[in-house]
Amino acid sequence: MNKERTFRAILILVGMILSLLLLAIFLSLLWGSFPSIKALGWKFFYSEEWNPITNKFGALPFLIGTLVTSFLALAISFPFSLAVSIYLGEYMRAGKISTLLKVTIDLISAVPSVIYGFWGLIILVPLVRNIEMKLNIPPYGVGIFTATLILSVMVIPYSATIVREVIELVPDDLKEAAYSLGATKYEVIKDVVLPYAKSGIFAGLLLSLGRALGETMAVTMVIGNNNKLPKSLFAPANTMASLIANEFTEAVGNVYLSSLIEMGLLLFIVTAIINIIGKYIINRTTVQMRE
Amino acid sequence: MENAVLRTERLNAYYGESRVVKSVSISVPENKVTAIMGPSGCGKSTFIRCLNRMHELVSGAKIEGKVLLRDKDIYQMESTLVRRKVGMVFQRPNPFPTMSIYENVLAGYKLNGIRLKRSEADAIVENSLRKAAMWDEVKDYLHRRGTFLSGGQQQRLCIARSLAVKPEVVLLDEPTSALDPKATSKIEDLMEELKESVTIILVTHNVGQASRVSDYTAFLYLGELIEFGPTERVFTVPKSKKTEEYLIGKFG
Amino acid sequence: MSDKKTALRLAKNKVFKFIVVLFSLGSIIPLLFILLYIFKKGIGVINWKFLVGLPKPPGVTGGGIANAIVGTLMLILVASLFAIPLGVSGGVFLSEYRKSKLAYFTRLSVEILQGIPSIVIGIIAYLWVVKPMGKFSAFSGGIALGMIMLPMVVRSSEEVLKLVPRTLKEASLALGIPYHRTILRVAVPSALPGIVSGVLLGIARIAGETAPLLFTAFGNQFMNWNLFKPVNSLPLLIFNYAMSPYDEWQRAAWGASVILVIIVLLGNIISRMIVNKWKTRF
Numbered sequence A: 001m002n003k004e005r006t007f008r009a010i011l012i013l014v015g016m017i018l019s020l021l022l023l024a025i026f027l028s029l030l031w032g033s034f035p036s037i038k039a040l041g042w043k044f045f046y047s048e049e050w051n052p053i054t055n056k057f058g059a060l061p062f063l064i065g066t067l068v069t070s071f072l073a074l075a076i077s078f079p080f081s082l083a084v085s086i087y088l089g090e091y092m093r094a095g096k097i098s099t100l101l102k103v104t105i106d107l108i109s110a111v112p113s114v115i116y117g118f119w120g121l122i123i124l125v126p127l128v129r130n131i132e133m134k135l136n137i138p139p140y141g142v143g144i145f146t147a148t149l150i151l152s153v154m155v156i157p158y159s160a161t162i163v164r165e166v167i168e169l170v171p172d173d174l175k176e177a178a179y180s181l182g183a184t185k186y187e188v189i190k191d192v193v194l195p196y197a198k199s200g201i202f203a204g205l206l207l208s209l210g211r212a213l214g215e216t217m218a219v220t221m222v223i224g225n226n227n228k229l230p231k232s233l234f235a236p237a238n239t240m241a242s243l244i245a246n247e248f249t250e251a252v253g254n255v256y257l258s259s260l261i262e263m264g265l266l267l268f269i270v271t272a273i274i275n276i277i278g279k280y281i282i283n284r285t286t287v288q289m290r291e
Numbered sequence B: 001m002e003n004a005v006l007r008t009e010r011l012n013a014y015y016g017e018s019r020v021v022k023s024v025s026i027s028v029p030e031n032k033v034t035a036i037m038g039p040s041g042c043g044k045s046t047f048i049r050c051l052n053r054m055h056e057l058v059s060g061a062k063i064e065g066k067v068l069l070r071d072k073d074i075y076q077m078e079s080t081l082v083r084r085k086v087g088m089v090f091q092r093p094n095p096f097p098t099m100s101i102y103e104n105v106l107a108g109y110k111l112n113g114i115r116l117k118r119s120e121a122d123a124i125v126e127n128s129l130r131k132a133a134m135w136d137e138v139k140d141y142l143h144r145r146g147t148f149l150s151g152g153q154q155q156r157l158c159i160a161r162s163l164a165v166k167p168e169v170v171l172l173d174e175p176t177s178a179l180d181p182k183a184t185s186k187i188e189d190l191m192e193e194l195k196e197s198v199t200i201i202l203v204t205h206n207v208g209q210a211s212r213v214s215d216y217t218a219f220l221y222l223g224e225l226i227e228f229g230p231t232e233r234v235f236t237v238p239k240s241k242k243t244e245e246y247l248i249g250k251f252g
Numbered sequence C: 001m002s003d004k005k006t007a008l009r010l011a012k013n014k015v016f017k018f019i020v021v022l023f024s025l026g027s028i029i030p031l032l033f034i035l036l037y038i039f040k041k042g043i044g045v046i047n048w049k050f051l052v053g054l055p056k057p058p059g060v061t062g063g064g065i066a067n068a069i070v071g072t073l074m075l076i077l078v079a080s081l082f083a084i085p086l087g088v089s090g091g092v093f094l095s096e097y098r099k100s101k102l103a104y105f106t107r108l109s110v111e112i113l114q115g116i117p118s119i120v121i122g123i124i125a126y127l128w129v130v131k132p133m134g135k136f137s138a139f140s141g142g143i144a145l146g147m148i149m150l151p152m153v154v155r156s157s158e159e160v161l162k163l164v165p166r167t168l169k170e171a172s173l174a175l176g177i178p179y180h181r182t183i184l185r186v187a188v189p190s191a192l193p194g195i196v197s198g199v200l201l202g203i204a205r206i207a208g209e210t211a212p213l214l215f216t217a218f219g220n221q222f223m224n225w226n227l228f229k230p231v232n233s234l235p236l237l238i239f240n241y242a243m244s245p246y247d248e249w250q251r252a253a254w255g256a257s258v259i260l261v262i263i264v265l266l267g268n269i270i271s272r273m274i275v276n277k278w279k280t281r282f
């Protein structure tokens, strides 16, 4: 009897630890950001000068770098991930080939990002450099465009899996009703499946955005690590994550380190919100569709 | 009436606020089969789950009144001890899927950390499986998983598992409702033999089954004990109109 | 007239399918190409000396990556010791107290934790472990990776434990087996294949994590067995060598990439096989 009570107490303790862990992370980041918040205030967000030597820490270039690469990558990858999920969710739902493809996609999305980064560095960077030479712009090779490309490639398997799961939840009788009216597959997908799965697809995009915002290594390796506000799509830049990766260990000085932690805090808040909303929508649509 | 091994006194059972067993007092005679009958949802399962303190595992569940095992209030005893003395077999066969047949029979010892000598363990396994009338069927497969057996065999394995800890009473909650007729009749035969050594309380929906195997029959209706007596008497001259209606199949 | 219309509709249908297949191929082929390219570049680099040797300075051929392999194993060990006990008991908590208020918050916290960028987890490990200890170490890197692994273990354990039928636990309790033994010796073993497969997936995931190690495990040119000193890992080595201008190092990075990919893929494949083959049949 006593042992049972101890056992239950331990379980509940673990539950409390796990639920407080997130709060502790948030508070630590907030605490670590204090010197920067105090010294810089809102200027942190709109100042575009980042110069540790003169103690200027404006995050604008990195905010922009992060947003541009992430949204662009999402836009580029969307037709591809949607096509994959339609193919697996509607055209090839079961069978050996379907399983093989799903497993392949899962495996590919497990490849570590540092390896994508390495590949991007060796293959994509020279490729982009060639394009840039043809276009008569400074041929860095590295930059926002290259980072966007590698990000899109990395996001495809992730969002394709979520979107496929949503598409598979669309009730069969709904589709059958449409087929029995003589609709073609295309019409069923366009008029029944996609409208029905709309909010789930949106949630999938949102979660993929969360992924892209925080992606670090691959981006760090091909974005060129330039702390100036990027002037064009091909310019070298930095994202918040890649800046942290590059400068955290060398950040001497209270405000310097603290402003990097503040960027971490920002990433934390944004991804937390994105995840809450995305998972909420997915859970709601899953429950709805199951009924 | 014979010696009562298990007695309830004004037993009430609740789920939250709703009372589903209402002031049931009954004396279960030793070494007999007592059938509990009644329409679906009348509280049969809830009632017998009060007899080995399984009812309290449901959150919000509560009981009032007394349950006496050989005149000792089981709610004053250690719950795990009660459950070893009053065993239970469920509607769906549920052998432990990670254990072999041998380990399943010994689960009551092994999982309680009781160490047995090899010879003792072998004896208990053989004895329990013999009592459950399946020794000959499985003696060559003792170290295979219990989940490979057929449904009826699985159920008899579960009976053997509960017999292994040498209970005084075994509660069977519709033990054959998930089985085919052949497996059912095997288990009915088994109950006949088992009552020599253990008292059996059998919840059943099947009027025929109750008349075939039980010595006493209790009839529950909306949580109340409407009728209780020797099966022959209850079946031939029921005292209550409700019992009669149930027996001729008017409801349930 | 209506014939024409039907023909148009059927044509649209075909074109759409063509586009879908085209874009699907367009996404899977580059990904497969990346994988093949890595193998092509790296497989030739791998030999016994590469696996057991230590890094050589740039310009000197024949260096190995033994220190990174050892470091990766150390980091995985620390992370597992941290994440598995906590994660599995968290899963038990969530499946046993499914509907409680606390479980709701725990679940929410774990779900959000899972979506947090790993670089942010790195900052946390820096603040919680590196700073108080005053140095980079394998230990701090292991904690960072453990925090990434933790939510994966919690969620996979919860999911498989929820599949254990209630009646199975009741059967155990009805034998007079106390609650804690019922959980530890009936429920958890029944869910074990699923738990192990979740753990393997978690290990495969953290084996390739780089960002949170940059300012925790930090990297190390030399062999190190000391938990409280900086340590190298495969992804760190790949990052550092890939970004270096030396051919020898880049070659080593390809070799290390192949080994890392094999580890990650094996982890995923074995995890799948466990689920398919040893899944408990209730």
Ligand SMILES: Nc1ncnc2c1ncn2[C@@H]1O[C@H](COP(=O)(O)OP(=O)(O)OP(=O)(O)O)[C@@H](O)[C@H]1O
Pocket: B015, B020, B038, B039, B040, B041, B042, B043, B044, B045, B046, B047, B058
């Ligand atoms: N866990 C529970 N929580 C709340 N109410 C419950 C619970 N279990 C059963 N009940 C209610 O208690 C009443 C008695 O249920 P019980 O399962 O004991 O009936 P039963 O006679 O065994 O029925 P059946 O023949 O269908 O097995 C029913 O009205 C049921 O809805």
Ligand SMILES: [Mg+2]
Pocket: B044, B045, B046, B173
């Ligand atoms: Mg019942």
